Amino acid sequence: MPLGILDDTKLEHVPGTAPLSELGRTDLEVAPGIDQGLLKHDATGQIVLIPQPSDSPNDPYNWPRWKKELFTVVIAYGCGCVGAVGPLLTPAFVPLAAQFGVPLQRFTLGCNGACIVAIAAGSLLCNTLAVKVGKRPIYLLTTLGLAISCFWAAEVKSFGSLAAARTIQGFCMAPFEALIPASVADIWHVHERGFRMAIFNLGVLGGINLAGPIAGSVIQTGSYRIAMHGMGGAFVLMLLLVVFLMPESAFSRHDALNIDTSDKTVDTGISEKQFAEHIEDRPAASESSAPRKTFMQDLLPWSGYWDHVSFWRTLLRPFVLILSPIVMWATLLFTICISWLVLISITLSQIFSAPPYNFSVSAVGATNVSSFVASVLATLVAGTVIDGVAKYMAKRNNGIFEPEFRLPVMATYLIFTATGFFAWGQSLYKREPWPIPVIVCMGLINFGVQLGTTSVVTYVTDCHREQSAEAFAIMNFIKNMFAFGLTFYANDWIVVQGVRNCFYVIGGTTVAVTLTTIPMYIFGKKARSWVFRYRVLDRVLKTK
Known part of the structure; x- marks a missing residue:
């Protein structure tokens, strides 16, 4: 029972479990017939790389660090722009509705609701296309679409035209919500993902929170x-960054030991005898002999990547993946x-x-500054907290990493976010001075959300690395459909029940849902085993 996680006895190796560190290990031979020296490590030589990279210089896991970091910078900027365009107009909803x-x-339904439901649909379709042809073509086309739809929205003459432009924007926003976690998993190893996932979340939340102060003053x-x-x-600049600094990260990996997604401790994909012969013949057959792609080849809009699963089977993948208890x-x-x-953003105005606040449009927008600061602070500690906790627990577990080691961080979400929601409703009901709801309450909410979402996203990636794109497609689809439903009644909900009762319900729901992390932590390994043993996903996810 590794640190409170119920062990599984039905598989030799449960997918997701892997040797992160060799410190304190006594099983120096990882698998019979496989020399542990074949495992690749990080620069310190103490952390086993999960997943194991291939020998190809074009494998994204083998990219130079500067190339990975620039890729991540573009992710942060792109997600920031996408996060900003969604709530861009929310500080001015009241005067714009009158206009x-x-x-x-x-107005809320047409301006934000249409955008949100389009993100939901776009998450599924863009994921399908990305699985088939790679992620880079999708990023390029949707970034161009975002630029065009923004200029369109700026010149509309009617509310219908504005709603149409916002619908196109929502569809083009989808890849930067649904595909980015999979892109992070494409290039960063397990022990490096926590901070990079936090960067992704900071981009989205930072864009959401900075859009208000800037747009409010401009409007x-x-x-x-x-x-x-x-x-x-901003999207024109983003398009240039995607063109030059976001090469294709989807890669068909061969000649790499599988130590995390198979039911074997180490899976070579071939028999041990064949593997030994293959190692001996490696100079003639290895991917390492493939030439490194040039900078100009990286700039091509399509790398030639192609998945042979049919389009319709690929479209069904996310709906099948929801059967996984982890994804559910x-x-x-x-x-x-x-x-x-989302509910807070559409009700701020x-x-x-x-009364009693009587904020101007720019002042309403400025209320998001504290949320941005809280998100930045959470990002600064996310790497230490999320990756650090996982590495510490792996060391305590004799060097074996379990994806469930990501989940203890959810305690921060419970403490900060739930407290923030209760305090938000109470302070607004009591008509407290604006610094209390704006600085204290929104700060607590966003600090907890940043750490909580990063923990959830990283956990799913660790459990379903090979299907992470499909997992986040269905997660974003359901999340955005729920948020779309909120746009129908959010404003009226506050009018009818009052802000305190509304956010007491939200706070209570948050506590109840977050407490489900406890059984997920305890039974998570058994859930991963069940998904693999019963081949829940194979009929749709496998080509054969």
């Missing part, structure tokens, strides 16, 4: 059209983590434009 001559609830002093033109310019649980947590932030 277009539509009720506030209808108040100029117009929403200027804000949309500026957003279009993560979808519940991910939906709760993010959707309540309603709450702070009214």
Whole structure:
């Protein structure tokens, strides 16, 4: 029973479990007939690389560190832009609804609701295309679509046209929510992912939180059209960054030991005798003899990557993956983590434009500054907390890493976020001075959300590395459909029940859902074994 996790006795090796560190290990031979010296380690020589890279210089796991870091910087910028464009207009919902001559609830539904439901649909379709042809073509096309739709939204003459532009924006936003975690897993090893996943989350949450202060001031002093033109310019820059610094990360890996996704301790994909012969013949047959791609080859819009599973089978993959208890649980947590932030964003103007606060458009937007600061602070500690806890627990577990070692960090989500929701509702009900709900409560909420979502995303990636794109596609689809439902009644909910009762319900729901992390931690390894043993995913996910 590794540190409270129920062990599994039905498989030799449960997928996801892997030797992260050899410190304290006594089984110097990892598998019969396989010399442990064949395992590749990090630069310190103490941490086993999970997954094991191939010998190809074009394997993203073998990219130079500078190339990986620049790739991650583009992720942060791109996710920031995508995070910003969603709630860009929320500080001005009340005056814009009056300007277009539509009720506030209808404006919210057309402006944000259409965008959210398009993200849900786009998550599935873009994932299908990305699995078939690779991620780079999808990133390029949708970034171009984001730039065009922003310029379109800036010049609309009617509310219908604005809703249409926002729908296109939502569809093009989808890859930067659904595919990025899989891209992170494509290039970073397990012990490096926590901080990079936090960077991804910071991009999204940072964009959401910075959009308000900037757009609010721009809209108040100029117009929403200027804000949309500026957003279009940001996406033009993003397109250039994607072209030059985001090469294809999907890679068909051969000649690599599988120590994390197989039911064998070490899986070579061939018999031990064949493996030994293959090692001897490696100079003639190894991927290492393949020439390294040139910079110009990396710039090609399509690398030639192709998955032979049919389009329709690929489209069905995410719906089958929801049968995994890990993905089912993560979808519940991910939906709760993010959707309540959507509810807050679409009700900020309603709450702070009214008495006793009577905020201007720019002041409503500025309420998000504390959320951004909290997200940055959480990101700074995320690497130490999430990766550090996993490495510490792996060392305590005789060097064996379990994906469930990511889950103790969810305690921070329970403590900070739930407290923030209860305090938010109470402070607004009592009409406390604005620094209490804005700085204290929103700061607590976003600090917890950043750590919580990073923990959930990293856990799913560790459990379902080979199907991570499909996992995040279905997670984003369900999350955005739930958020879309919120746009129908969020504003009216606060009017009818009051802000305190509304957020007491949200806080209570958050506590109840987060407590499911305890059984997930205890039974997670058995769940991973069950998924593998009963081949829950194979009929759709495998080509044969």
